[in-house]
Amino acid sequence: MSGDIVTAAVLVIGDEILSGRTPDRNVNYIAAHCTRVGIRLQEVRVVGDAEAAIVEAVNALRERYTYLFTTGGIGPTHDDITADAIAKAMSVPIDHDPRAVELLHAFFARRGIEATPARMRMARIPRGAELIANTVSVAPGFLIGNVIVLAGVPDIMQVMLDDVTAKLRTGAKMLTATIQLFRPEGDVADIFATHQKKFPDVAMGSYPTFAEGRVSTQLVLRSTDSALLARAKDQLNDALRARGLL
Structure with missing residues (x-):
């Protein structure tokens, strides 16, 4: 564990995301996971199944x-081109x-599944990459340089993310304090x-809700320094009480 700031981006790849056919379920999970382990997610992009777009985004974000x-x-399938695009971006075969190959052959043999050329495409990995374990369907993800390549299927992505986390550098964990007010944002702005x-x-944000017909606002404070966060929350509470807002 390091006190340094460790940052990350997520690149979501798939025409099905951009068309609205498939809702993304991975970004929120990765964001919450990164926050827990001490990695600050700072950018998310979505690109379609186009090699040039993937290569451009990978090179921009990994830098x-x-x-x-x-x-x-x-x-x-033929439109699963991420591994090839990553290899091109990293300039490796x-x-x-x-x-x-060994993992997939063993998995298919146990289930009586034919190891077709299409299925074996999932064994194509850029040279020099480390494999990321997939305990759901065996076909691995991979880590090359600072690029972590995960499946799009949420259940598989999640086990891959768990496996690769131990190999990553992490920084100070972001702590959160929340004050709930039953008032509109404008009253406390x-x-x-x-x-x-x-x-x-201290990072601060306000988040209004209108659940059950009642206006409320959450004031959220974030910091890696627990003592500083406590002071900021306490003094904000004092200021709100002084105005009769809490």
Whole structure:
């Protein structure tokens, strides 16, 4: 564990996401996971199944952040082109990886499934990559450089993410404090803005809701420093009470 700031981006790959056919379920999971382990997710992009778009996005994001997570496009069909695009972005060859071939052959044999060329496409891994275990359907993800390539199917993505996390550098964990108010944002906006200036190193955001016909606002404070976060929350509570808002 390091006190350094460790950053990440997520690149979601798939025409089905952009068309609206398939709702994305992975970004929120990865974001919450990163927050828990001490990685700050700072950008999310979505691209279709187009090699040039994937290569461009991969090269931009892997340069900008400590890690880049990708999801989608590593299955057996012709439009699963993520592995090839990653290899192109990293300027390395790609071929059937003997480790992945062995895993898939054993998996298929146990289930009486034919190891067709289409299914064996899932064993194609860029040279130099580490495999990421898939305890659901065996076909691995991979880690190459600072790029972490995960499946798009949520259940599979999640077990891959669990496996690869132990190999990643993490930073100070982001802590959160929340104040719930049964008032609209406008009632507290000036106090909240003044408080943010008083504590510039504490990230602050307000989130209104209208559940069950009742207006409410959550004031959320975030910091890696527990003592600073506690002071900021306590003083914000004091300011709200002084105005009769809490």
